[in-house]
Amino acid sequence: MNLLWRxxxxxxxxxxxxxxxxxxxxxxxxxxxxADRDGYAKVSIRTVAAELGLRPMSLYTYVPSKDALTVLMVDQVAGEDAPIPADLSPRTRMAAIAHQVRAELVAHPWLLEVSPWRLVLGPGRMRRYERQLGAIEGIGLSDLSMDRVIAVLSEFATGNARMAAAAARDTRRMSDARWWEVHGPVLAEVMPSTMFPLSSRVGATVGELYQAPADPDGAFEYGLARLLDGILREVADRPVPDTPTAGDL
Known part of the structure; x- marks a missing residue:
């Protein structure tokens, strides 16, 4: 805690x-x-010390363990979020929350290997939460609903970022066009359209459009739009408190 809030x-x-x-x-x-360059598995007290030209044992004078270092890493990355302008529409501000979460994970995919549960709250993560709350303050949600909206948007963005990161990693190893050259003939033989008529029809349509097994970017925008529709419908349906009349005062 002292290291986080140093x-x-x-x-x-x-x-x-x-x-x-x-x-x-x-x-x-x-x-x-x-971690950005080589992956989270490559991060250790020894490898970080080597990056800095230090002896491994000397790094223990800064951090007691890799776990403690990880907490500091997560908090530093969280502090990189830009403020969400207050003059944007509520829908755009909520969308910005999800976009920022996804962008952070795509830029730092090693974060997907770090459990978010019970991470010690540092200044970076607390300031981000404060900015996220500020982005939806005053749009008609209760305090509990505000927290849940942020959680739902963040978890949706995290799930999609996991697919986007996998796509980026795998296409670096083998392009989608090359993958189909290698595996397409076998798949056509073992999965005839007569056996899987719906899958064949839909798969051909989306494959032609995406030129890939899936479209994480498009799926993100589609899913986010549906989420925001539901959240804003809840706000619109929320009862408006009665305004006191002169007779009530």
């Missing part, structure tokens, strides 16, 4: 021993860059 807490007096060669911010930035 910039908000009073400076700690320097301890004994040699002066640290780099800042904790630099350690976290190096770990994020390493």
């Amino acid at each position: 910039h908000e807490l009073p400076p700690r007096p320097a301890g004994r021993g040699p002066k640290q060669a780099v800042s904790l911010d630099a350690v976290v930035a190096a770990a994020v860059a390493l």
Whole structure:
């Protein structure tokens, strides 16, 4: 907790021993860059130290473990979100919440390997939550509904980002066109249209449109639109409190 909130807490007096060669911010930035480049599995105290030209044992003077470093990494990335302008429509502001969550995960796919459950709240994640709440404050939702809207939008964006990240990873290994060249003849033999008529018809339609097994970007926009329709319908259907009349006062 002290490491997360280090910039908000009073400076700690320097301890004994040699002066640290780099800042904790630099350690976290190096770990994020390493995870972005090589994946979360490659992040360790040893590999991050090597990125900084430090001895592995010296990194323990900054962070006690990889788990602690991971918490710092997640919080730093969360702090990168841009504010959502208040003059946008409620629908656009809610859409921005989902777009930001998805963009963060696509840019840092290693986050999908980190459990979001019970992560210690740091300044980055708290400021993001505050911005998200501010984006939907005043549109007619209760406090509980505001939190649930953010959760639903975030979880939907996370699920779609997982598919988008997988598509980006797999197409780097083999293009979709090449995949069909290799596997298409076998699939045509074992999955004749007479056996799977609906799948064949729909699959041919979407395959021609997407030129890929799926369309994560299009699915995201379609699903987000339906989610926002439902949320805004709830707001529109919410009873308006009675306005007191002169006789009631």
